[in-house]
Amino acid sequence: MDEAKIYNVCLQRVRFQISNAKKRMAGGQDASGTVILESYNTGDIAEIVDILEIYDLDDYTAGGLKGKLEDLAYTVSVLVRDRIFFDYDDKGHLGLFLAVEETVEAAFNESDAVLTAA
Secondary structure, three states, X not given: OXXXXXXXXXXXXXXXXXXXXXXXXXXXXXXXEEEEEEEOOOOOHHHHHHHHOOOOOOOOOHHHHHHHHHHHHHHHHXXXXXXXXXEEOOOOOEEEEEEEOOOHHHHHHHHHHHHHHO
C-alpha cells in the first residue's frame, strides 16, 4: 500500500515529505500552522488536471477543481494519518500542504483563555 498512487499523488512520496517536514520543525521551526510539502508551480486548471491526472473532473472551473482537491486531500490524509490539503501559495501556484497541529496542551490553554475572557 505504501507505493499506491491516488490520482498522481504517491503515498510513499507524501509520507517521506511529511517525515522531512517534521524533522525540520523539530530542529527549531515553529510547530504550528502549515508547511508546504510540494508545489506544482502553476495555478492553471488544465495543467493541474494533467499533473495530478484528475481526468475524471466533471467541472473544469476553480470551484470544481477545489471540490475534487478537497476530496483527494481527505483521502490521502486518512491514508497517511496526517492532515494535508491543497492550497495556493502567494504566487498563485497550487501546492500540497501539511497542517501542523498544535499540541493538545496548547489547544487546551487557548480554549481556557477564551473561556476565561467570556
